[in-house]
Amino acid sequence: MDRKKELKQLYKETKVEAGVYQIRNTVNNKIFIGSTRNLKTLKGKQFELEMGTNTNKVLQGEWNQYGKEAFSFEILEILKPKETGFFDAKRELKKLEEVWMEKIQPYEERGYNKVKSN
Numbered sequence: 001m002d003r004k005k006e007l008k009q010l011y012k013e014t015k016v017e018a019g020v021y022q023i024r025n026t027v028n029n030k031i032f033i034g035s036t037r038n039l040k041t042l043k044g045k046q047f048e049l050e051m052g053t054n055t056n057k058v059l060q061g062e063w064n065q066y067g068k069e070a071f072s073f074e075i076l077e078i079l080k081p082k083e084t085g086f087f088d089a090k091r092e093l094k095k096l097e098e099v100w101m102e103k104i105q106p107y108e109e110r111g112y113n114k115v116k117s118n
Helices: 002-013 039-051 057-066 089-104
Strands: 019-025 031-036 071-078
Touching: 019 039, 019 057, 019 089, 031 039, 031 089, 039 057, 039 071, 071 089
Parallel strands: none
Antiparallel strands: 019 031, 019 071
16 A cells, blocks of 8 residues: 555656657658647557547558558657746747747648648
Protein backbone atom coordinates (compact mmCIF):
# COMPACT_ATOMS: atom_id res chain seq x y z
CA MET A 1 0.00 0.00 0.00
CA ASP A 2 2.86 2.41 0.79
CA ARG A 3 4.30 1.86 -2.70
CA LYS A 4 1.00 2.95 -4.23
CA LYS A 5 1.02 6.18 -2.15
CA GLU A 6 4.64 6.76 -3.10
CA LEU A 7 3.86 6.40 -6.82
CA LYS A 8 0.87 8.76 -6.52
CA GLN A 9 3.05 11.36 -4.83
CA LEU A 10 5.74 11.01 -7.50
CA TYR A 11 3.10 11.50 -10.20
CA LYS A 12 1.80 14.66 -8.49
CA GLU A 13 5.31 16.07 -8.22
CA THR A 14 6.22 15.37 -11.84
CA LYS A 15 6.50 18.63 -13.74
CA VAL A 16 4.02 19.03 -16.58
CA GLU A 17 5.55 20.64 -19.66
CA ALA A 18 3.62 22.16 -22.54
CA GLY A 19 5.10 22.37 -26.01
CA VAL A 20 4.98 21.95 -29.75
CA TYR A 21 5.69 18.61 -31.41
CA GLN A 22 5.88 17.12 -34.88
CA ILE A 23 4.99 13.74 -36.30
CA ARG A 24 7.15 13.06 -39.36
CA ASN A 25 6.53 10.46 -42.04
CA THR A 26 10.09 9.30 -42.80
CA VAL A 27 9.01 7.81 -46.15
CA ASN A 28 7.71 10.99 -47.79
CA ASN A 29 8.86 13.60 -45.21
CA LYS A 30 5.34 14.92 -44.62
CA ILE A 31 4.90 16.52 -41.21
CA PHE A 32 2.08 17.11 -38.77
CA ILE A 33 2.60 19.88 -36.22
CA GLY A 34 0.60 20.04 -33.03
CA SER A 35 0.79 21.36 -29.52
CA THR A 36 -0.18 20.01 -26.15
CA ARG A 37 -0.34 21.37 -22.62
CA ASN A 38 1.23 18.09 -21.46
CA LEU A 39 3.99 16.62 -23.63
CA LYS A 40 3.61 13.31 -21.80
CA THR A 41 0.43 12.81 -23.85
CA LEU A 42 2.46 12.18 -27.03
CA LYS A 43 2.26 8.45 -26.31
CA GLY A 44 -1.50 8.92 -26.43
CA LYS A 45 -1.23 10.43 -29.93
CA GLN A 46 0.73 7.38 -31.06
CA PHE A 47 -1.86 5.12 -29.44
CA GLU A 48 -4.68 6.96 -31.31
CA LEU A 49 -2.88 6.29 -34.59
CA GLU A 50 -2.28 2.65 -33.71
CA MET A 51 -5.99 2.22 -32.87
CA GLY A 52 -7.06 4.01 -36.06
CA THR A 53 -8.91 6.77 -34.21
CA ASN A 54 -6.86 9.87 -35.08
CA THR A 55 -9.10 12.64 -36.42
CA ASN A 56 -6.62 13.67 -39.13
CA LYS A 57 -7.78 11.29 -41.87
CA VAL A 58 -4.78 11.81 -44.18
CA LEU A 59 -2.27 11.21 -41.38
CA GLN A 60 -4.25 8.19 -40.20
CA GLY A 61 -4.44 6.81 -43.75
CA GLU A 62 -0.70 7.07 -44.29
CA TRP A 63 -0.02 5.59 -40.83
CA ASN A 64 -2.15 2.63 -41.87
CA GLN A 65 -0.38 2.44 -45.25
CA TYR A 66 3.26 2.76 -44.12
CA GLY A 67 3.09 1.44 -40.54
CA LYS A 68 4.35 2.95 -37.30
CA GLU A 69 8.01 2.29 -38.20
CA ALA A 70 7.71 5.00 -40.86
CA PHE A 71 6.86 7.74 -38.33
CA SER A 72 8.89 9.66 -35.79
CA PHE A 73 7.65 11.86 -32.95
CA GLU A 74 9.75 14.84 -31.98
CA ILE A 75 9.36 17.70 -29.50
CA LEU A 76 10.15 20.93 -31.34
CA GLU A 77 10.01 23.34 -28.41
CA ILE A 78 8.98 23.36 -24.78
CA LEU A 79 6.92 26.34 -23.64
CA LYS A 80 8.85 28.33 -21.06
CA PRO A 81 6.53 29.97 -18.53
CA LYS A 82 7.20 33.53 -17.38
CA GLU A 83 8.88 33.78 -13.99
CA THR A 84 6.65 36.59 -12.75
CA GLY A 85 3.24 38.06 -13.51
CA PHE A 86 0.26 36.54 -15.28
CA PHE A 87 0.97 33.79 -17.80
CA ASP A 88 -1.75 32.43 -20.09
CA ALA A 89 -0.22 29.07 -21.03
CA LYS A 90 -2.98 28.21 -23.50
CA ARG A 91 -2.59 31.45 -25.45
CA GLU A 92 1.21 31.35 -25.38
CA LEU A 93 1.19 27.72 -26.55
CA LYS A 94 -1.07 28.67 -29.48
CA LYS A 95 1.36 31.46 -30.45
CA LEU A 96 4.32 29.09 -30.23
CA GLU A 97 2.52 26.56 -32.44
CA GLU A 98 1.80 29.31 -35.01
CA VAL A 99 5.51 30.23 -35.09
CA TRP A 100 6.41 26.62 -35.92
CA MET A 101 3.60 26.34 -38.49
CA GLU A 102 4.93 29.45 -40.23
CA LYS A 103 8.50 28.13 -40.12
CA ILE A 104 7.81 24.60 -41.40
CA GLN A 105 4.66 25.15 -43.52
CA PRO A 106 3.28 21.58 -43.05
CA TYR A 107 0.47 22.00 -45.59
CA GLU A 108 -0.72 20.15 -48.69
CA GLU A 109 2.13 18.04 -50.17
CA ARG A 110 4.48 19.07 -47.33
CA GLY A 111 2.33 17.95 -44.45
CA TYR A 112 -0.86 16.92 -42.75
CA ASN A 113 -2.04 20.26 -41.31
CA LYS A 114 -4.84 22.19 -42.92
CA VAL A 115 -4.37 25.83 -43.90
CA LYS A 116 -6.52 27.95 -41.60
CA SER A 117 -8.71 30.47 -43.35
CA ASN A 118 -9.09 33.86 -41.68
